[in-house]
Amino acid sequence: MQSPRSRRWLPASFLCAAALVGVLAPLPAAVQAQVLVAKGEATGLIIGLKNSPTADETLMGARVAGRERAQWENAARQGRERLTRLMKNAGLPQGTVGEAGNDQLLRFDRPLRGEALANAVRRARLHPDVAWVEPDVLVPRLAVPDDPGFALPTGQWHLQAPDVGNLAGLNLPSAWDDTKGSASVVVAVVDSGIRFDHPDLPVLGAGRMLLGRDLVSELSISNDGDGRDADPSDPGDGVSAFDATQPEFAGCNAANSSWHGTFIAGQIGAATNNASGVSGLNWNSKILPVRVSGKCGARLSDLLDGLRWAAGLPVSGQPTNTNPAKVINLSFGGDRTCAESPGYQSTIDAVTYAGSLVVVAAGNQDRGLTRPADCRRVMTVASVRRDGAKADYSNFGSNVALAAPGGSAEGGASTYLLSTSNAGTMGPAAPAYEYKQGTSFAAPQAAGVASLMLSINPFLSPRQLIERMKVGARAHVALGGLPACGTPGAGPCNCTTATCGTGMLDAHTSVQLATGPAVVIKPLGTVEPGTVITLDGSQSVAIPGRSIVSYQWVQVSGPPVAVTADQTPSAKATLVTEATYEFSLTIVDNLGRRGEDRVVGIAAMPAPPAGGGGGGGSTGQLWGLSLWAWVLAVALSQRRRRPR
Known part of the structure; x- marks a missing residue:
């Protein structure tokens, strides 16, 4: 009313x-809780795969077309194939596979709620190829x-x-x-x-x-x-x-x-x-x-x-x-x-x-x-x-x-x-x-x-x-x-x-x-420790009628490293150890207006190859044992609850 x-x-x-x-x-807190329970139906699971092909840094933020779009479509196909194998190996509910944003989507043949949904989430989480999982629910x-x-x-x-x-x-x-x-x-x-x-x-x-x-x-x-x-x-x-x-x-x-x-x-x-x-x-x-x-x-x-x-x-x-x-x-x-x-x-x-x-x-x-x-x-x-x-x-x-x-x-x-x-x-x-x-x-x-x-x-x-x-x-x-x-x-x-x-x-x-100069820095991504990186701000621009008169690179966070040519558009630094590094570029135009932005680089050793859908090896065996342990625990719990 x-x-x-x-x-x-x-x-x-x-x-x-x-x-x-x-x-x-x-709504009062108690009523909100009831609504959340009542709205617990999910039409599928959104699943983050370890080493997800569609979440690759070289593809995730690029407005791709032509050959690059074909690369993204290929990555999406690989993700769907991995999810199809995972769905079978983990005993997940039947459904179709696709994408949800940057990650994978398993859309159930019929919606699930309550214990059936909880079981599907648990099974997915136990799989060694899964980094995280959440139900695909309605967002009001x-x-x-x-x-x-x-x-x-x-x-x-x-x-x-x-x-x-x-x-x-x-x-x-x-x-x-x-x-x-x-x-x-x-x-x-x-x-x-x-x-x-x-x-x-x-x-x-x-x-x-x-x-x-x-x-x-x-x-x-x-x-x-x-x-x-x-x-x-x-x-x-x-x-x-x-x-x-x-x-x-x-x-x-x-x-x-x-x-x-x-x-x-x-x-x-x-x-x-x-x-x-x-x-x-x-x-x-x-x-x-x-x-x-x-x-x-x-x-x-x-x-x-x-x-x-x-x-x-x-x-x-x-x-x-x-x-x-x-x-x-x-x-x-x-x-x-x-x-x-x-x-x-x-x-x-x-x-x-x-x-x-x-x-x-x-x-x-x-x-x-x-x-x-x-x-x-x-x-x-x-x-x-x-x-x-x-x-x-x-x-x-x-x-x-x-x-x-x-x-x-x-x-x-x-x-x-x-x-x-x-x-x-x-x-x-x-x-x-x-x-x-x-x-x-x-x-x-x-x-x-x-x-x-x-x-x-x-x-x-x-x-x-x-x-x-x-x-x-x-x-x-x-x-x-x-x-x-x-x-x-x-x-x-x-x-x-x-x-x-x-x-x-x-x-x-x-x-x-908004009338100041704009810093434009080329993304860095992830490299192996010891790599010499180029901090590239050469695409930075002043608004029409003005010009950039100075550049200054500084390191903001991470293990200290030397930044060479730090007063030029393109500086260099060596990411010496595994860590996350952040660098800042400040530019000034000929009227004294400043612009600043930051870029993050990560030094990390390459990840080992992903498991083949969880179907073997010590990791797959551990997943299988974990799943059987969970099934046994559920069975014992149900047995205890039976009326005597």
């Missing part, structure tokens, strides 16, 4: 009245605790310049004086798809929305009657009362369609300065919708493939993305940490190495971070209210880069965020505009600002974008009567740098910081 405070209607001058969603308060879209456009007081306050009544404003008008975006920059929205019929989201040819891809593989949640295809239109992700009673939707509550991806696409790139609707952060860049979620959320395997495809990396069975995104918005949460999900981190690594910034939402449970918000190399964004306090729902933690407006309920329409939507409750109806709140909608603010920065300086790396936005952030505010953030469930609180990042996102300062 909607809260009375949560419903507002837009003036008649709009194309359609906007229906507000009600505030969805975070972030719970939404629940123009006329740009004008205040009830319009897009979050885009305005900050002032006394609007401390969290993004300061876009000043940023737009420098750039309104470039058509050469592509921003991907990996989400529920979009409604191409919305007048503020015109397709390419009439506007800036690229056609993208639908990567939802499971018919029961796709809601469009088919699997993966070339149409990322959002058919609606509503769950009816009847749906909620069906086994495939166990753990899903009945709910109207969210139009989640449509809302986010409008935040980043709604048609602007057209006397209609709302304003987007970027007026000119392309938006690439990648549909990965449907009813109840997204399969983890679909989500990981969606990230790869958005970045222009190969995905088996899918055509090459000819419009790779330099910025990817991912507003999904998770119920486990990134450390417990190596496949998630591996895919993020590959996407980042390919040069795409992944911007993620902190989450809406008012607690510490979970995947992907706690993964390395992502840009995690927390949510603040209009007055600068942390929103009551926003998660927090040390991996948060900065905070951005996410909307809040205390002031109704004047404190929610406004963007593009649809009036349909289940399937699509008339285009609409809607007010929402959540970290799902804070993250696109940072993604949009990153796209403006790339419009000025397309050579900025993901790390450089994050660091420059952090440097340009405004300091957090301290409001009287609120505690410092850090305690789960505390509600609104004063952000600190340890909980909400360096500060509040400022678009104008971030865009100004």
Whole structure:
């Protein structure tokens, strides 16, 4: 049921009245636990193989084509063959094999849950060729605790310049004086798809929305009657009362369609300065919708493939993305940490190495971070209210880069965020505009600002974008009567740098910081100890009209080594012992602007050849003995539980 405070209607001058969603308060811990158990069904296993061919460093981050794509396809085939042998040798449930992001996927012939799923996971983990395994489960879209456009007081306050009544404003008008975006920059929205019929989201040819891809593989949640295809239109992700009673939707509550991806696409790139609707952060860049979620959320395997495809990396069975995104918005949460999900981190690594910034939402449970918000190399964004306090729902933690407006309920329409939507409750109806709140909608603010920065300086790396936005952030505010953030469930609180990042996102300062030179370093990868490596920063660039006048290489971490020719574009160093080494290159242009980035090299002895599917030798025998010991233990346990 909607809260009375949560419903507002837009003036008649709009194309359609906007229906507000009600505030969805975070679930109590006990209820969350029940939901996790109820949603324990898995359609397969995502498996990380030791010495995985598809996770090879030479392939994982390359936007490959031609011969190189053939090499990746060959590696993928090898992975499928290894997984097929492993499935038989380990006695895993029957199914089909494929990829999930950078790793392997066993898709069961029928979904498993409970003890049957636990047995399959244990069997896979015991196999000597397996580095890690996790079930392929549904990842829910972030719970939404629940123009006329740009004008205040009830319009897009979050885009305005900050002032006394609007401390969290993004300061876009000043940023737009420098750039309104470039058509050469592509921003991907990996989400529920979009409604191409919305007048503020015109397709390419009439506007800036690229056609993208639908990567939802499971018919029961796709809601469009088919699997993966070339149409990322959002058919609606509503769950009816009847749906909620069906086994495939166990753990899903009945709910109207969210139009989640449509809302986010409008935040980043709604048609602007057209006397209609709302304003987007970027007026000119392309938006690439990648549909990965449907009813109840997204399969983890679909989500990981969606990230790869958005970045222009190969995905088996899918055509090459000819419009790779330099910025990817991912507003999904998770119920486990990134450390417990190596496949998630591996895919993020590959996407980042390919040069795409992944911007993620902190989450809406008012607690510490979970995947992907706690993964390395992502840009995690927390949510603040209009007055600068942390929103009551926003998660927090040390991996948060900065905070951005996410909307809040205390002031109704004047404190929610406004963007593009649809009036349909289940399937699509008339285009609409809607007010929402959540970290799902804070993250696109940072993604949009990153796209403006790339419009000025397309050579900025993901790390450089994050660091420059952090440097340009405004300091957090301290409001009287609120505690410092850090305690789960505390509600609104004063952000600190340890909980909400360096500060509040400022678009104008971030865009100004984009005008410095960009360091571009050739990746190092893994070499044997004693190898002389070349630290190659020769592709570093200054923006047009400026030149680089100095280079400086320094070692940041690892066993100390000598860096020779350290004031040239290409220095050298010897990685003397097995360890991880990190080096930094700082460049300065002729106006004194600085640029800096880092590169990691690993010295390690070559790994021994992988076992032949676990079928022999001492390792295979040990695996067999371990499996039989586990079977015996289960049998004894069941015998003890028999009634006497």
